[in-house]
Amino acid sequence: MSLLASLLRMRAHSTGNVQHAGQLRHLHLSDQPLMLLALKRTGPAARPLAVMLGTDPYRPELLVAPPSGSTAPMLATLADTVIAYIDACRQRSEHLPATSTKPARQRYTDAPQILVPNPQTVEYLKVLGDDLRFRRADDRTPGSRSAQRLGHWLTYLTDRSDIPGSAALIPVTDFLGMHWITGQSPLEDEDFATLLAWIDPPRHATSGRDAADEAADPAAHQPAGPATDAAFDNDQLAPLFHAYARNREQERTRTLQELNRLLATCMQPTWDHMWHAYTLLQALPEAKSTARRWDHERTAFTDECTYLTQDGRPRPAREQAVATAVRLARMEHAATAFAAERAADDPFVRAELRTTGDAFGGPVTTIEPQHTLRGPTGRTQWRPRITVSTTDPVHMEPGQLLACHTHRNARYTICRITPADGDTLVGLEITAGMGTVARPNHAVLPESGAFLVFTHAPDHYRMPEFPARDQTPWTHGGPPPDHPHPNDGNENEEEQ
16 A cells, blocks of 8 residues: 555544545446446355345346256246357457558447456456366256356456456446445445445445445344355345245245345345446546546457357367466556556646655656757657656666656656655656657657656556467476376366
């Protein structure tokens, strides 16, 4: 936790009211997201108890698994609902012209977005996806193919949730925590009801703290899932389960109706909280870079649909070393780019980075607008220089590439860092966005005395070169020497 975040948390605790941690919303919000709440049974990790989902806040669909027997009918209905929502995003596409690195292609104009209450629900959906996508699909078992396809999409969505800046599957507690800081601990912020009470207390509450205390009342509080409360299991669920096991076939229908009413009552408050949080987040102005990241989301969705059409085999249960390295490299780049874009967009984020030494701000003291140097080809290059005086800690080195929020396309390289009396002088050279000697872009030059904030610039990303699978040692997934790999040409046969 940064110094600024700690200060805001202390202030929230002192005043009893939430503190803003940002001015802009940095994740895309669809006009019609799919809300999904899940409760799981104790016992097998992937066995569901109930799911409430839908795109209409007033008409949720509740799916309940029977206390005993097969969950296949319930999962088939869940698969039909989720896949219908995903297929609705594939109705229209746009043409993308060819570039220097990519051929012309089609891309869907929309992508699915599923909102869940918390990260624990994401982990449960990951387990459920792993279970479903390896189930055998055949035409004699109703719903088996749709359940397997649901497993594929759950795996895709949960994988996307690991990528910083992705908006395909969003835990709402994390989304709220990006923009508001409460006076309770980060662990307590994982409780959806108390977090929302801090952020937007009801009118009768004197403060967010009082509203959170009221929301945490054990007599009325229901967890947001996927795990249920032990007292709820013992006092309310267990009697219905025992009655279902004892009753005859005719009486089980009434027991299931009572179970449905109980679970609907249990999940309805969280359902209402989800749409309340969605309204609060939608009211925040969207950051400029959010649209670009949503474009990447639509591209990833289009590529996944193409994979399903052309191949469609389930992802392996365990990734090979090269696939894992590629995924981690993409996640690291996404994290770096997301942090840099948030800093460029949001002054709150820049202020937090200044407390950690990852950004600095100050007035421009000198400008050298005529500075030039000779490039590698002998041509004269225009490289204006400026000096910034700052009292912030500067944990950077000469040569570091920086960006400034006032000129998003410009890039600055640190030439020198000189400690002075009570402050630090940082010499910067403009290396991109300033034009050429013949056609200079003078708009990039700041005025003397202008206050500027500089942050780390996202580096130009180039995927590292990784070896092919047959070129890796057997300890990292490659075949043993002089022996073909048993799954070469059919990598997923065992997992299926």
